[in-house]
Amino acid sequence: MLIGTQLLRGAGPSIYSVHQQTFRQTLLAPEVLSRANGSWRFLVYGMQVFGALLGGLLGSALGLRETLPISSAVMLSGVVITYSSPLRTLQ
Numbered sequence: 001m002l003i004g005t006q007l008l009r010g011a012g013p014s015i016y017s018v019h020q021q022t023f024r025q026t027l028l029a030p031e032v033l034s035r036a037n038g039s040w041r042f043l044v045y046g047m048q049v050f051g052a053l054l055g056g057l058l059g060s061a062l063g064l065r066e067t068l069p070i071s072s073a074v075m076l077s078g079v080v081i082t083y084s085s086p087l088r089t090l091q
Contacts, residue, residue, distance in 0.1 A: 005072035
């Protein structure tokens with residue numbers, strides 16, 4: 001499970017990055033695009049710090065064997081949310 005999760009997690013950004021940036025460029029006015037990109041990057045990279053902190057706390061409290069499946073499920077939850085949303089049919 002862990003190997004599959006890590007493979008999907010590694011391939012995911014290169015797959016979704018192109019699409020989410022294209023959607024943003026298509027849907028937003030050019031004068032707000034740089035602010036939207038900056039906000040998106042701030043949220044994505046800013047949350048990585050909290051994710052690392054939470055992973056470390058969970059690893060200390062629960063142990064590594066219990067923390068890895070939990071973190072794998074959390075990382076892949078974005079795939080489930082996106083798959084069940086109307087984004088798949090947006091053109």
